[in-house]
Amino acid sequence: MSHLECLQSAGFSSNSFNFIFQYQDKEEVVLWMNTVGPYHNRQETYKYFSLPFCVGSKKSISHYHETLGEALQGVELEFSGLDIKFKDDVMQTTYCEIDLDKGRREAFVYAIKNHYWYQMYIDDLPIWGIVGEADENGEDYYLWTYKKLEIGYNANRIVDVNLTSEGKVKLVPNTKIQMSYSVKWKKSDVKFEDRFDKYLDPSFFQHRIHWFSIFNSFMMVIFLVGLVSMILMRTLRKDYARYSKEEEMDDMDRDLGDEYGWKQVHGDVFRPSSHPLIFSSLIGSGCQIFAVSLIVIVVAMIEDLYTERGSMLSTAIFVYAATSPVNGYFGGSLYARQGGRRWIKQMFIGAFLIPAMVCGTAFFINFIAIYYHASRAIPFGTMVAVCCICFFVILPLNLVGTILGRNLSGQPNFPCRVNAVPRPIPEKKWFMEPAVIVCLGGILPFGSIFIEMYFIFTSFWAYKIYYVYGFMMLVLVILCIVTVCVTIVCTYFLLNAEDYRW
Structure with missing residues (x-):
């Protein structure tokens, strides 16, 4: 049993460990198919196999979303079915056949007209390829059928991947199109830590x-x-x-003066603001957003978060939840200093003000994505996970911050009294x-x-x-x-x- 199969038998997805893999000779390397969509709109993406591509003969490997950020960003990894082994060259090999009926041809023609590109991953390294192209007159359409992979390795790690699309075949209804691939391994001097520099x-x-x-x-x-x-x-x-000159005047002169x-x-x-509850919640949320921005940027400067899918979004969500006491402390203390008595209501508004705005907008867009079957559609389980984070992490931490803020700095300490x-x-x-x-x-x-x-x-x-x-x-x-x-x-x-x- 290979290293990958051992991990799978333990219940882990292979992708969860791809970015730390150290391969042995002839060990399996997984090619994940991610999404496909128009080149000029990166946010419009669909599952790779939403187009009538065929799958290789190798048994599929189930994939589960590694992080919450992956799920929210619409990552849809599906196994390609291609048999790739570490340092094992593969000559041009046919891996499947597409029976091109009228419906499938129309799907490919639409994709080619809209300049569809697809994205793949090998060892967490992204690869992009174009679906096909049209001739100069726009009458005939051609599909690229040959994926030529060139993979660079340094010792027992993959450090570089290049894709060349070849094998242009004209789309003719009621014909069969053979899809093929080849793999060539080459030694590279690129360090594993620097492998994302090319992107x-x-x-x-x-x-x-x-x-x-x-x-x-x-x-x-x-x-x-x-x-x-x-x-x-x-x-x-x-x-x-x-004002110093006015203070030297007697009361009569001061009253007659032009103040x-x-x-x-x-x-x-x-004097308390006209809407202290909303005002305090906005101040608390602003302090939290500043803290989140500062911490996430510092973490991104220290760690190369762009090398892992969804890591930036996952980090932002974690930091936002962890800094909820900041929101409660500043919002709760200001509300207490302004004489507010409905502090529980203020705590709820402060805790859910930003999440409600962001999640409300995201879920509205999500319904549109679901209607168009886009990969950006957030799964129902992910929505439930986000709601659980709000109710079971953000709200309790915000409560802790509110209590601390009211007790430590909730007493009015104004330098002068407020007029009646x-x-x-x-x-x-x-x-x-x-x-x-x-x-x-x-x-x-x-x-x-x-x-x-x-x-x-x-x-x-x-x-x-x-x-x-x-x-x-x-x-x-x-x-x-x-x-x-x-x-x-x-x-x-x-x-x-x-x-x-x-």
Whole structure:
């Protein structure tokens, strides 16, 4: 019994161990067929065998999703049925035959018209191939029937895989098409740790435009910090001087004086917000998202998460669940300081605010994927697993954080008392309204990250692997500094307009 069969007999899927395999000569190597879909839309994928491809004669090996991230990302590994053994060359061999009736021909023609590509895996190394091509007139369609595999090995590990599609056959109804493959093994000097380097695109991600965008954002941060510091220090110095002069007046002169500015709302600025429950939940969720972003980026910088399928998503879900006490602590303590009494309701809203938004959107899209039989459709069992994580992991940890926040920092510690009667808010210009400031205040933070978002979404929608997490960390730091500066300025403007609303 081979190493692979021993693992299977123990109840493990072969794919769970592919990325740590050290093969012996003649040991079985599994070729997994993943998905097929149009080249110009990477997110539209279907099972490989949703097209009428045939399976090799070798007995199928059952596969179970290795991680939650794999299931959520629509990984659909199915055994190809091809007989491949380590260091064992295979000459061109026919492994199955397609009986091309009218329906199957139409399926292949549709795939070729839409430039369908398919993805395979050998030892966790992805391989892409094209289904077929049309002639110049678009009248005749041809299917690639010969998979020519060239596999590189270093000692007892697989370090490189290349696929060449050959054997172009015209699609003619009511004919038989023979599918064949060959395997050639070659020795390689590539180290096992560096085998994913060929999939990276330094010319794109480390382009000078990327460096210039980071430098531009950094210079904007320096300019913004200096500008905010200079304006606030000069303005606040004048305010302090004016208020110090007013304090030397007697009560009659002070009452007759023209009082305005941020100091006039000191008795109202710590008044509870109009919707403390939602406000506290948003603050707690924001703190948790920041913690998750920071931890996941640091982990991605230390570990090459892109080398394992679904590892980034699995890590993000685990970190989000583990940082739930952060949400409960900051949200619960703020709600308690604002005098909130329905803390259990606040805890539920804070715990499920982000998961409900994300899962609600994902499940809605999932119904569309199920309707079109796409591989992106999330299995029902995975939905149940996500719901169990929310109820049995995130909610209890959020409860722990809420209790700690209420007990440790839930007592009001404001530097001044709150007036019993709210101060009327004077009329102000339209651009000083909170809703306008919220919209305008987001321009600078977005401007500091939009170039990086372009690279991130390019890797998401195109066939590229994002790996420059050092850039992402720099952009996160820049975003935090810009957000802090913009928040200080916007808060000062509102307080100076005697608008004390949160």
